[in-house]
Amino acid sequence: MQTEILNTDGHIVQGRLGRHETFTPRYGWLKKGYDAVIQDGNVFKASDAIERLGVGKNMVSSIRFWCQAFKLIEPAHNGCMVPTELGRRLLDDNGWDPFLEDxxxxxxxxxxxxxxxxxxxxxxxxxxxxxxxxxxxxxxxxxxxxxxxxxxxxxxxxxxxxxxxxxxxxxxxxxxxxxxxxxxxxxxxxxxxxxxxxxxxxxxxxTTEKQNLPPLIFAAACFSYIDSYVSAKQRTISLHRLTYDFNSPGVVFKVPESAVGSYLYTAARELNGISLIETTGSLQLYFDGEPRALYWDALQKYYDGVVRR
Known part of the structure; x- marks a missing residue:
């Protein structure tokens, strides 16, 4: 279900400053944190969290922060952490890419x-x-x-x-x-x-096109963006907006409008219900169905293709 659409300032006001303890995310940390939450949703509050996670005190806090910032875990109503749908699909032992090798x-x-x-x-x-x-x-x-x-x-x-x-x-x-x-x-x-x-x-x-950014991952980000920042009733969006607007895929991935079009043209050949059409001199992305469903479809299509390869 689409969350309430806020304006730019609303999203920033509701946000928080990073609690990374100066650490960037390290190899193995996200899987370690996710697996620990599966075992115990209160692991980050546990007196023996340092021993259970095998890292220092500040790193325990950093692992929690990065797992939450990447939307892999989230707090439940009782205060303990639980895995998100993305966390389960990506990091479960039988998930898409549990060790983030791709x-x-x-x-x-x-x-x-x-x-x-x-x-x-x-x-x-x-x-x-x-x-x-x-x-x-x-x-x-x-x-x-x-x-x-x-x-x-x-x-x-x-x-x-x-x-x-x-x-x-x-x-x-x-x-x-x-x-x-x-x-x-x-x-x-x-x-x-x-x-x-x-x-x-x-x-x-x-700000050049990123050769290692798969078109289906980019398309998934576009549908996630639409789900988060665009009216639920909208079924078309300009490539200009997908490139330049607040927290748009073009801004987040630092790619030009030409690359946005290239990624989406390629993705449209593999996804049902989406197309690029030129209207009054500007390219528009048209899509059928709910953006959230298209987001998951694009991700599933990508990772299914990885398995086949």
Whole structure:
């Protein structure tokens, strides 16, 4: 069922700042956290959580945060954590990709950070508001801190908190040499969303078509976007909106409008009930059925194809 459609500010106001404890998501963490919740929904509150998860105290909190931000677990009415439908389909032992060996699964998880409720608001602010050609941690901090000042709930939060988020964002996606030998590479660097810039100690968003982003995963993100941010009665949407609007797939995946069209043309050959039609000089995505159902159909079609291959 479609959640209540809010305006841009409404989604941000309902969101929260990241509670990642400065850690980017690490290999194995999401499966570890998901499996622990399957065994005990109160595992993150347990006195022996450190021993059960085999990590330090701050890492326990970080695993919980990332599992929740990626929409793999969610709090139940009684306060304990339970797996989401995405968590079950993706990370169950017999799920689509329990060990996240397919880069497509990382694209899918990256998308979840921008699906309401926004558990990591700084990611939304960075991807939507940072138009700098290149930037470092300090410059990205100023962008997201400045954007957050519009909202009373974030005005009381120190700039240092936003700097920790800016640092985490860059370390999460930038495929650049690690600053510390002890730091572990983040799997999301494979996405190629942020790359090293020409300026010293700076990075930039890579806004070219992403060759390792499967069209069906992109199409699924489009239907998730429509489900979250567009009227439930709407059965058409412009490629321009899918490319440039707040938390749209084009913004989140950092791809141009030409790539949006290319991904969707390819996906339309494999999915029933969707088509691209040119109307008054602009391309429109037409679709039959509920966006949420099309989202799951696209994901199932993709992972079924992986099994066949």
């Amino acid at each position: 880069v497509a699964s990382l694209w899918l998880l990256h998308w979840q950070l921008f699906v309401p409720r926004l558990e990591a608001v700084s990611w939304t602010l960075a991807f939507n508001k940072c138009n700098l050609w290149s930037f470092d941690i300090k410059q990205l901090t100023k962008v997201i801190f400045s954007a957050a000042q519009k909202y009373p709930s974030f005005k009381t939060i120190s700039e240092n908190s936003f700097e920790r988020d800016a640092s985490c964002i860059i370390r999460m996606y930038a495929d650049v040499p690690l600053e510390k030998e002890s730091e572990i590479e983040c799997p999301f660097t494979q996405l190629g969303i942020i790359r090293k810039a020409e300026e010293k100690n700076s990075v930039c968003f890579d």
